[in-house]
Amino acid sequence: MRISKITRLGTIAAVTVIMSALTVASASAQTITRGPYLQMPGPDRMTVIFHTDLALTSAEVDYGTTVALGTITPGTSSADLMGGFKHVVELSSLTDFTKYFYAVGDSGTPLTIAGADYAFTTSPLPGTRQPIRIWTFGDSGYWPGNNGTEYMDSRQAYYDHVGGGDVNVAADATDVMMYLGDNAYGTGNDPTYQSVFFSPPELAAFLRRQPFLSAIGNHEGAALDSVTETGDYFGMFNFPTGNELGTNGVASGSESYYSFDYGNIHFIVLDTEDNIENITTTGAAMKTWLEDDLIATTADWIIAAWHRPPYSKGIFHDSDAEANEIAAREEFVPILEDYGVDLVISGHSHTYERTPLIDDHIGLSTTLEPFHILDGGNGNPLVDGSYRKASLQQAPHEGAVFIVTGAAADTRAFSPSSGHPVMNKKLVFVGTSVIEVDGDVLVGKYVNDVGTVMDTFQIDKGISAACPAAPLGTCTAAGKAKFIVKSSGDPAKDQTQWKWTKVTLDASDLDPTSGTDLIACAWDDTGHIYDVVPPNPENLGYAQFPTTPPPSWAWTSKKAGQHGYKDKVGSVDGLIKVKTKAGVGKGKMQFKSKGANTVPPALPLTGVLTAQLINLDSGACWGSTLTEKKNDGSSYIAAGP
Amino acid sequence: MRRSFRALGQSLIATGLTAVLMIGLSPGISQSHPDISEAEDAVAHAIAASPNDPALYLRRATLQRSRKDWDAAAASYIKAADLGADRDVTDVALASVLLDAGLHETALMHADIAIARSPNSGKASLVRARIHARSDRRAQAASDYTHAVKVLEHPEPGVVLEAMQAQLEVSVQDAVELEDAVEHEDDAVTAGNEMLSDGDSPVDVAEQNIRSALAVADTAMAKLGIVPTIQSRAVELETQRGRHDGAVARIDTMLEQAPRHEIWIAERGDALMAGGKKTEAMNAYTKALALVNERPASKRSPKLAALAIELENKLSDQHNNNAGDNLNENQ
Numbered sequence: 001m002r003i004s005k006i007t008r009l010g011t012i013a014a015v016t017v018i019m020s021a022l023t024v025a026s027a028s029a030q031t032i033t034r035g036p037y038l039q040m041p042g043p044d045r046m047t048v049i050f051h052t053d054l055a056l057t058s059a060e061v062d063y064g065t066t067v068a069l070g071t072i073t074p075g076t077s078s079a080d081l082m083g084g085f086k087h088v089v090e091l092s093s094l095t096d097f098t099k100y101f102y103a104v105g106d107s108g109t110p111l112t113i114a115g116a117d118y119a120f121t122t123s124p125l126p127g128t129r130q131p132i133r134i135w136t137f138g139d140s141g142y143w144p145g146n147n148g149t150e151y152m153d154s155r156q157a158y159y160d161h162v163g164g165g166d167v168n169v170a171a172d173a174t175d176v177m178m179y180l181g182d183n184a185y186g187t188g189n190d191p192t193y194q195s196v197f198f199s200p201p202e203l204a205a206f207l208r209r210q211p212f213l214s215a216i217g218n219h220e221g222a223a224l225d226s227v228t229e230t231g232d233y234f235g236m237f238n239f240p241t242g243n244e245l246g247t248n249g250v251a252s253g254s255e256s257y258y259s260f261d262y263g264n265i266h267f268i269v270l271d272t273e274d275n276i277e278n279i280t281t282t283g284a285a286m287k288t289w290l291e292d293d294l295i296a297t298t299a300d301w302i303i304a305a306w307h308r309p310p311y312s313k314g315i316f317h318d319s320d321a322e323a324n325e326i327a328a329r330e331e332f333v334p335i336l337e338d339y340g341v342d343l344v345i346s347g348h349s350h351t352y353e354r355t356p357l358i359d360d361h362i363g364l365s366t367t368l369e370p371f372h373i374l375d376g377g378n379g380n381p382l383v384d385g386s387y388r389k390a391s392l393q394q395a396p397h398e399g400a401v402f403i404v405t406g407a408a409a410d411t412r413a414f415s416p417s418s419g420h421p422v423m424n425k426k427l428v429f430v431g432t433s434v435i436e437v438d439g440d441v442l443v444g445k446y447v448n449d450v451g452t453v454m455d456t457f458q459i460d461k462g463i464s465a466a467c468p469a470a471p472l473g474t475c476t477a478a479g480k481a482k483f484i485v486k487s488s489g490d491p492a493k494d495q496t497q498w499k500w501t502k503v504t505l506d507a508s509d510l511d512p513t514s515g516t517d518l519i520a521c522a523w524d525d526t527g528h529i530y531d532v533v534p535p536n537p538e539n540l541g542y543a544q545f546p547t548t549p550p551p552s553w554a555w556t557s558k559k560a561g562q563h564g565y566k567d568k569v570g571s572v573d574g575l576i577k578v579k580t581k582a583g584v585g586k587g588k589m590q591f592k593s594k595g596a597n598t599v600p601p602a603l604p605l606t607g608v609l610t611a612q613l614i615n616l617d618s619g620a621c622w623g624s625t626l627t628e629k630k631n632d633g634s635s636y637i638a639a640g641p
Numbered sequence: 642m643r644r645s646f647r648a649l650g651q652s653l654i655a656t657g658l659t660a661v662l663m664i665g666l667s668p669g670i671s672q673s674h675p676d677i678s679e680a681e682d683a684v685a686h687a688i689a690a691s692p693n694d695p696a697l698y699l700r701r702a703t704l705q706r707s708r709k710d711w712d713a714a715a716a717s718y719i720k721a722a723d724l725g726a727d728r729d730v731t732d733v734a735l736a737s738v739l740l741d742a743g744l745h746e747t748a749l750m751h752a753d754i755a756i757a758r759s760p761n762s763g764k765a766s767l768v769r770a771r772i773h774a775r776s777d778r779r780a781q782a783a784s785d786y787t788h789a790v791k792v793l794e795h796p797e798p799g800v801v802l803e804a805m806q807a808q809l810e811v812s813v814q815d816a817v818e819l820e821d822a823v824e825h826e827d828d829a830v831t832a833g834n835e836m837l838s839d840g841d842s843p844v845d846v847a848e849q850n851i852r853s854a855l856a857v858a859d860t861a862m863a864k865l866g867i868v869p870t871i872q873s874r875a876v877e878l879e880t881q882r883g884r885h886d887g888a889v890a891r892i893d894t895m896l897e898q899a900p901r902h903e904i905w906i907a908e909r910g911d912a913l914m915a916g917g918k919k920t921e922a923m924n925a926y927t928k929a930l931a932l933v934n935e936r937p938a939s940k941r942s943p944k945l946a947a948l949a950i951e952l953e954n955k956l957s958d959q960h961n962n963n964a965g966d967n968l969n970e971n972q
């Protein structure tokens with residue numbers, strides 16, 4: 001169902017949930033006053049919750065893998081806070097990663113019509129590697145009475161982005177939905193949630209199709225009691241406290257902080273309200289659990305989510321000044337980085353802020369040092385190259401990206417206007433974040449309320465982006481080599497050239513079109529001095545990046561065993577030409593960078609130069625030690641052997 | 642000294658209000674919560690439109706509490722109570738706010754009222770336990786904590802640890818004082834640690850306190866399932882009382898959740914070693930070390946890297962000891 005913008009605006013003010021076209025008038029005339037909505041999504045389970053104005057004889061859900069449904073599970077009912085009744089139906093023994101249709105009902109009488117509007121898909125088994133799309137945002141709350149236009153537009157932009165505008169197609173295209181807190185404002189209590197979260201038809205239409213998880217925001221925090229796990233938030237929602245959703249972590253025993261697995265991702269949700277405020281007392285349990293959970297997990301990816309951003313300079317929320325934000329950074333980030341967290345998502349500031357690949361930046365923004373930034377590029381494989389982490393599974397301190405995405409419904413400025421110095425991207429556009437993981441590639445996107453993708457970054461895992469500190473010891477010797485650097489002070493004239501001939505190369509060794517990642521490295525007596533990484537068109541996330549304008553570079557293969565890369569403008573590290581040619585003792589490799597994007601090593605060089613080309617996937621390498629012919633402040637020429 | 646409920650009833654709301662408003666405890670309205678002030682503005686408008694709606698005052702109190710304006714929050718709770726809000730809610734909330742404000746005695750009055758009305762309110766027992774704990778009434782605190790964990794539907798792990806700790810802090814003197822106090826009251830108060838009595842030696846006291854703490858842990862985990870943060874503390878206490886088999890059994894329940902958790906496997910080795918089961922202990926250390934070594938050195942957290950060194954030392958010490966034993970036997 002696509003709801004036009006005009007219709008949406010007209011209907012938001014109405015707080016009644018019922019859309020008569022979608023519900024069945026039952027004999028006893030019960031009206032559904034909330035839901036159905038979906039909770040506790042696991043490989044073998046789903047919880048369906050709905051409210052009615054009148055009591056039901058026996059609340060139930062009829063479900064099946066076709067719209068014929070066929071299996072009926074009864075639920076439990078209790079009085080709700082609206083003077084009606086809440087019905088909770090727990091479906092179990094479901095098949096993993098399977099789409100089910102369902103209808104809620106009362107003693108054999110359906111209250112909803114089976115069809116595309118009422119369906120869900122179970123999670124895959126933990127560890128499964130398959131494409132996974134996560135939709136996440138914070139601070140989607142808007143004031144009751146305010147029609148939430150921006151928020152509705154943000155959501156529609158996501159539906160457009162992944163589902164051609166259709167809410168059901170979008171739900172099918174969404175695997176994990178993660179709210180980051182402040183999902184409703186005021187005290188985040190039941191009546192407020194009813195008016196701005198459950199009731200608007202465009203929100204209800206998605207809630208009955210897509211289960212969600214959530215972190216506690218400060219507004220929810222005001223209407224809950226963490227120590228007794230009571231209050232409206234815990235009444236409305238259910239979160240895992242153990243391994244209910246499939247996890248290779250350990251039980252937290254708390255719905256305020258918990259973990260779960262979806263495919264090859266381990267998600268960790270933390271509480272930056274009561275538990276962080278009491279981190280030395282009752283909150284200490286959360287910190288102990290976090291490390292135990294991280295020791296236990298073996299997932300490829302670790303994504304952590306919580307409300308208060310560890311790094312932000314939103315006008316009202318400064319991570320240098322607010323105690324909860326500082327505590328989140330000091331208490332959580334070091335533990336998460338010790339176990340190789342890949343991505344941390346939070347909200348609270350009504351902004352979009354995104355770091356490059358960073359590590360160990362635990363102090364105030366004024367303590368940021370270059371060594372905290374492991375890759376300062378923009379993470380776009382078509383521009384600065386994706387962020388790369390050498391290990392596929394968890395490994396400490398290989399870097400993480402931190403996102404603040406708290407502008408689902410509203411934006412506020414930065415203070416100072418330059419924002420937090422660690423950020424690579426800073427936006428004040430309403431929108432939501434989309435994270436797509438496929439095997440060992442993660443792509444993060446920010447989609448604004450008119451559907452423009454305003455930020456895109458990629459993390460590749462299991463690939464070392466860096467040259468080793470010293471030359472590799474067991475490389476195939478290159479027959480004949482030449483290495484030229486020109487660095488006269490005019491960037492437009494900067495140049496580096498590497499050339500090897502008479503090398504023994506197999507056709508598959510250097511085939512970038514089959515996903516092989518290459519890096520060319522050079523060292524002198526002072527250590528590693530230079531590298532160049534040609535972009536690889538076969539990285540899985542490539543398709544996610546905007547192709548207009550298309551990249552200025554392209555790989556071609558005109559003959560078997562030969563590969564060529566050309567980029568007239570040298571957009572990636574000034575690289576304008578790469579050539580590889582297979583052959584026994586007759587192979588060739590050439591890399592040439594020219595122009596302002598070139599980053600030549602500082603001249604003159606010191607001592608003996610070693611140049612190697614490394615296949616990052618196989619670890620194979622080719623290279624030689626060269627003899628210096630010229631080495632002054634502006635040019636360097638060496639040849640070998 | 643415990644007050645009678647009758648006396649409390651007389652001093653009820655007015656005392657609380659006067660005490661709170663006159664002392665003036667709040668740090669003032671914080672400027673760092675613009676979204677909270679927006680929410681408060683909205684509530685203020687709603688109150689202007691419906692001045693007799695107790696729910697609005699409860700909402701206002703919640704917002705005031707979230708910015709630590711205790712006296713304003715207390716006044717809002719009192720107003721809500723006056724307008725007919727659920728007293729179970731307002732008394733516990735008042736007790737809690739007054740505790741936050743440091744007004745322990747007034748807080749206790751409200752907690753007592755709440756518990757008298759709803760003896761199985763876990764929240765009320767928890768608040769009173771904390772009031773007692775901060776007032777150094779350790780035996781009463783232990784008792785209320787035990788009751789709170791028993792009646793709370795979902796005792797949070799952090800609260801359970803707090804309740805366990807409270808059991809460990811009860812001294813014989815505390816327990817005796819409590820018994821004396823109870824003799825003069827009509828309502829029976831059960832000490833958290835029922836086993837303590839005047840003639841107990843420090844060792845007995847420690848053992849009995851640990852038993853109470855373990856009972857709290859097990860009561861909680863009967864509801865929550867095995868929660869490693871709680872069970873780990875229980876393991877420490879089993880070790881402390883010399884029940885090494887108990888420690889091993891508890892560690893095994895954690896390993897069911899995470900069979901490769903190297904630190905727990907190493908701790909299992911420690912418990913086996915302390916229990917005199919050397920061979921099994923060495924097997925546990927060897928297994929833990931093998932699992933750490935499955936992670937390449939670059940993939941170990943500092944904690945796991947330290948564990949690897951510790952395990953290597955333990956294994957080589959033991960190897961040397963065994964070699965020494967063999968040497969002695971041969972001489």
Ligand SMILES: [Fe+2]
Pocket residue numbers: 139181182217218219307347348349
């Ligand atoms: Fe917030």
